[in-house]
Amino acid sequence: xxxxxxxxxxxxxxxxxxxxxxxxxxxxxxxxxxxxxxxxxxxxxxxxxxxxxxxxxxxxxxxxxxxxxxxxxxxxxxxxxxxxxxxxxxxxxxxxxxxxxxxxxxxxxxxxxxxxxxxxxxxxxxxxxxxxxxxxxx
Numbered sequence: 704x705x706x707x708x709x710x711x712x713x714x715x716x717x718x719x720x721x722x723x724x725x726x727x728x729x730x731x732x733x734x735x736x737x738x739x740x741x742x743x744x745x746x747x748x749x750x751x752x753x754x755x756x757x758x759x760x761x762x763x764x765x766x767x768x769x770x771x772x773x774x775x776x777x778x779x780x781x782x783x784x785x786x787x788x789x790x791x792x793x794x795x796x797x798x799x800x801x802x803x804x805x806x807x808x809x810x811x812x813x814x815x816x817x818x819x820x821x822x823x824x825x826x827x828x829x830x831x832x833x834x835x836x837x838x839x840x841x
Contacts, residue, residue: 711748756832785814785821794827796840805830 718741786794791802791811802822805811811830814821834840 780814780823784824785816786824786827788820788822791822791827795831795835797835805834810834 788799788802792799795802802811806813806822811822811826814823
């Protein structure tokens, strides 16, 4: 269902872009109201999508909420829960620079394991849903 909602949002955006790019019936007033109506539709689809996601996303554990400020405790997380930056790049379909930005902005929690940076697999999988899929990265 989630994929269908994302496809519908993409179709709506394409319709808006195609109307802006053509001269057929280029009446600014009617175009404006068409865009408003399509934006409402997109917002409703996004709300349904978020409701669907909230039912399936894992609740972040206390350990995942700890930021890397010298108090991160990756030794409490199982090794299989931690992944490398390279693995996260593959899962998200983004560059290491984007992952660094996501870490800086607090979108991904990083952990220092013996001087090596690791990320929570759960957080990366969640980011795949809210970041990569809507942007067509994966």
